[in-house]
Amino acid sequence: MHTNNWTHSFRANKMTMTERVQLKSLTFVQSIKTLFFITGIISSVYVLLNISNAKFDNYNYDFSSLLACGKKEHSVFLLMAVPSKAGNFRERMAIRNSWGSVVKQDASIRLFFFVGKEADQKINDTLTMEKETYMDIVELDIRETYKNLVKKITALLQWLTVHCTNTKYILKVDDDVFLNFNLLINYLRNSKPVNSIIGCKLTNAPVVRDKLSKYYISNEEYNPDIFPVYVGGPAYVISGDILGKLYLATNNVSSIFLEDVYINGMCREYINALAVGHPSFSCVTRIKEPCGGYFRNLITGHPYSAGEIERMWMQLNDNITCISSKSYR
Ligand SMILES: *[C@@H]1O[C@H](CO)[C@@H](O)[C@H](O)[C@H]1NC(C)=O
Numbered sequence: 001m002h003t004n005n006w007t008h009s010f011r012a013n014k015m016t017m018t019e020r021v022q023l024k025s026l027t028f029v030q031s032i033k034t035l036f037f038i039t040g041i042i043s044s045v046y047v048l049l050n051i052s053n054a055k056f057d058n059y060n061y062d063f064s065s066l067l068a069c070g071k072k073e074h075s076v077f078l079l080m081a082v083p084s085k086a087g088n089f090r091e092r093m094a095i096r097n098s099w100g101s102v103v104k105q106d107a108s109i110r111l112f113f114f115v116g117k118e119a120d121q122k123i124n125d126t127l128t129m130e131k132e133t134y135m136d137i138v139e140l141d142i143r144e145t146y147k148n149l150v151k152k153i154t155a156l157l158q159w160l161t162v163h164c165t166n167t168k169y170i171l172k173v174d175d176d177v178f179l180n181f182n183l184l185i186n187y188l189r190n191s192k193p194v195n196s197i198i199g200c201k202l203t204n205a206p207v208v209r210d211k212l213s214k215y216y217i218s219n220e221e222y223n224p225d226i227f228p229v230y231v232g233g234p235a236y237v238i239s240g241d242i243l244g245k246l247y248l249a250t251n252n253v254s255s256i257f258l259e260d261v262y263i264n265g266m267c268r269e270y271i272n273a274l275a276v277g278h279p280s281f282s283c284v285t286r287i288k289e290p291c292g293g294y295f296r297n298l299i300t301g302h303p304y305s306a307g308e309i310e311r312m313w314m315q316l317n318d319n320i321t322c323i324s325s326k327s328y329r
């Protein structure tokens with residue numbers, strides 16, 4: 001069933017890849033219209049009209065992702081969106097081999113990596129091959145720096161707003177996160193949260209005014225001394241009903257460089273969506289000697305290396321009891 005769908009879209013992608021249109025030469029509005037025409041999304045006029053005012057207007061959309069979310073109403077239940085540096089080949093492979101592998105069994109689950117612009121020609125060439133092999137990479141025309149992270153996530157939200165209007169849930173998850181997929185999907189299916197961003201909820205976080213800190217923010221950039229309630233950045237779920245609104249809010253809310261505070265705090269508050277704290281999303285740093293078995297009752301944890309993520313996924317699925325994780329080294 002899924003295999004057929006996949007084969008179908010794979011062929012369609014291959015075809016369009018060879019006929020790849022240089023979208024750069026089109027204006028942004030033109031390209032959005034073209035995409036809607038091709039994918040037959042007629043019901044998205046609202047977004048189409050509003051998106052034409054977008055502050056970003058030169059994304060390098062790639063037709064290989066055209067059929068990313070299909071056009072059927074609610075055909076995608078969960079889309080896992082992973083921002084990833086172009087050179088992080090190993091990290092992406094580990095995700096495909098571990099929690100990301102669930103997409104092979106369930107067509108209503110999707111996995112996409114969002115990579116920024118890459119200046120290194122060798123990395124770029126390998127990336128091109130990887131893109132054609134796995135068809136799960138979206139390139140955004142954003143330079144990859146820490147300060148650009150908000151821009152990248154905003155671009156990601158824009159891409160999803162255009163391509164994935166019917167998605168029920170979006171999991172934004174970093175490429176160093178371990179995910180207990182079954183726990184997450186059971187929670188979403190049973191609780192059916194709406195108008196929400198779900199994850200590790202943080203309240204009363206003070207704004208860092210120490211000029212030497214990496215997190216320093218001036219009063220001009222952000223005046224209050226306490227951040228609004230927000231949901232931590234490494235892994236959070238956005239309910240699909242607010243995706244478009246959340247993206248559009250980035251046009252109206254002036255940005256600070258902290259992705260989670262900005263998107264999940266300031267923009268979320270602006271559209272009156274809820275920040276929902278779920279205790280199984282980890283707020284703190286990694287478990288020292290990670291074993292998949294520790295994650296039986298946890299949804300996420302970070303940061304873990306590619307090798308750890310693969311090993312932990314096997315341990316979790318083989319019901320291995322973690323006595324001392326040293327024995328798995
Ligand atoms: C990377 O490759 C793409 C084609 O896949 C090309 O359009 C782009 O210019 C390349 N970027 C650099 C910096 O070489």
Ligand SMILES: *[C@@H]1O[C@H](CO)[C@@H](O)[C@H](O)[C@H]1NC(C)=O
Pocket residue numbers: 245248249251252
């Ligand atoms: C952004 O501001 C404009 C103008 O004030 C308003 O019309 C629009 O609804 C706002 N967008 C969102 C998502 O609130």
Ligand SMILES: *[C@@H]1O[C@H](CO)[C@@H](O)[C@H](O)[C@H]1NC(C)=O
Pocket residue numbers: 317318319
């Ligand atoms: C692990 O446990 C679950 C739930 O008890 C069970 O469904 C699954 O088959 C087990 N997996 C293995 C490999 O034993």
